[in-house]
Amino acid sequence: MTVRHNWRLQEAQALFDKPFMDLLFEAQQVHRQYHNPNEVQVSTLLSIKTGACPEDCKYCPQSARYNTGVQRERLLEIQKVLEAAKAAKASGSTRFCMGAAWRNPKKGDMPYLQQLVREVKGMGMETCMTLGMLSKDQADSLAEAGLDYYNHNVDTSSDFYEEVITTRTYQDRLDTLENVREAGMKVCSGGIIGLGESAENRAKMLTELANLPTHPQSVPINRLVKCEGTPYQANEEVDDFDFIRVIAVARIMMPQSMVRLSAGRESMNEQMQALCFMAGANSIFYGCKLLTTPNPEESSDQKLFRKLNISPAKSAYQYDEETTSDMELSLGLNERAASKPKKKISDIPIAVYRP
Numbered sequence: 001m002t003v004r005h006n007w008r009l010q011e012a013q014a015l016f017d018k019p020f021m022d023l024l025f026e027a028q029q030v031h032r033q034y035h036n037p038n039e040v041q042v043s044t045l046l047s048i049k050t051g052a053c054p055e056d057c058k059y060c061p062q063s064a065r066y067n068t069g070v071q072r073e074r075l076l077e078i079q080k081v082l083e084a085a086k087a088a089k090a091s092g093s094t095r096f097c098m099g100a101a102w103r104n105p106k107k108g109d110m111p112y113l114q115q116l117v118r119e120v121k122g123m124g125m126e127t128c129m130t131l132g133m134l135s136k137d138q139a140d141s142l143a144e145a146g147l148d149y150y151n152h153n154v155d156t157s158s159d160f161y162e163e164v165i166t167t168r169t170y171q172d173r174l175d176t177l178e179n180v181r182e183a184g185m186k187v188c189s190g191g192i193i194g195l196g197e198s199a200e201n202r203a204k205m206l207t208e209l210a211n212l213p214t215h216p217q218s219v220p221i222n223r224l225v226k227c228e229g230t231p232y233q234a235n236e237e238v239d240d241f242d243f244i245r246v247i248a249v250a251r252i253m254m255p256q257s258m259v260r261l262s263a264g265r266e267s268m269n270e271q272m273q274a275l276c277f278m279a280g281a282n283s284i285f286y287g288c289k290l291l292t293t294p295n296p297e298e299s300s301d302q303k304l305f306r307k308l309n310i311s312p313a314k315s316a317y318q319y320d321e322e323t324t325s326d327m328e329l330s331l332g333l334n335e336r337a338a339s340k341p342k343k344k345i346s347d348i349p350i351a352v353y354r355p
């Protein structure tokens with residue numbers, strides 16, 4: 001499979017229409033061309049500013065427009081973020097993502113954000129942020145601080161977008177992605193399944209992502225977590241096999257990207273997650289909570305990795321010599337790590353995300 005940027009909607013639809021086993025087989029073949037099939041990259045996501053977002057994304061409990069019980073929280077102190085990053089690293093995460101519920105960062109936020117990037121990166125982790133829309137200058141200053149990835153999901157297809165969000169346009173999304181790309185950072189952009197979109201909308205969203213000037217290096221595929229108080233609290237459940245199909249088609253159309261099994265993983269049993277890995281997912285969020293929605297407990301992820309003989313992928317940066325991840329130790333996958341004394345970090349408070 002070559003890397004293409006000229007996908008037609010009909011081709012994407014034809015992939016979705018394949019018999020399930022044929023699709024899974026093709027996706028796994030493509031996956032093996034570009035990735036280690038027994039390795040999954042692990043990221044941790046921390047909410048550095050929760051709630052009171054002025055945007056109206058109909059799926060989001062952090063929008064100030066819906067009565068969801070999520071309380072507004074101030075920006076987390078730098079020290080608290082660093083403690084959470086340290087704990088995440090010790091738990092096996094190689095990438096630390098920091099999210100703020102903003103329409104866009106303000107000028108005065110930039111020095112704080114730059115310092116976070118420098119400090120987390122200095123710990124030997126890859127850094128990612130998701131802060132809403134970015135101007136060209138803001139993207140440049142985050143890149144200058146060393147930010148590796150910027151997450152900005154397209155959420156759904158361009159023709160369904162205004163059903164989901166009215167406070168910004170699909171083009172606004174694309175403009176931010178362009179600013180991120182131009183600044184030299186890696187793009188993390190994917191979507192959410194379960195918003196009420198049609199099969200055609202799903203195929204179109206993947207076509208639009210795959211036809212960007214470069215494929216997003218990371219493509220999160222989220223399953224809607226239905227949050228009480230949001231307009232989508234009673235949406236129809238997404239069929240498990242339909243969800244797996246989205247992963248498989250994303251893998252085939254963007255063969256080099258990391259396809260991330262993202263929000264909604266808590267509702268998936270082990271067998272479904274294994275099928276998602278088979279379909280080409282090779283990245284997960286690991287941690288107690290994903291922003292404000294539940295995420296499987298660390299220990300259950302470790303158990304699943306052990307059952308499937310999956311290794312957590314290494315960071316682009318070397319682990320430092322002092323810290324060994326709990327996941328490496330518990331899986332017994334790293335002999336050198338297992339022979340080293342484990343650094344005690346139990347006194348580090350892990351950040352608590354609001355439900």
Ligand code: SF4
Binds near residue numbers: 055
């Ligand atoms: S998804 Fe992001 S931009 Fe939309 S309401 Fe939630 S926090 Fe705000």
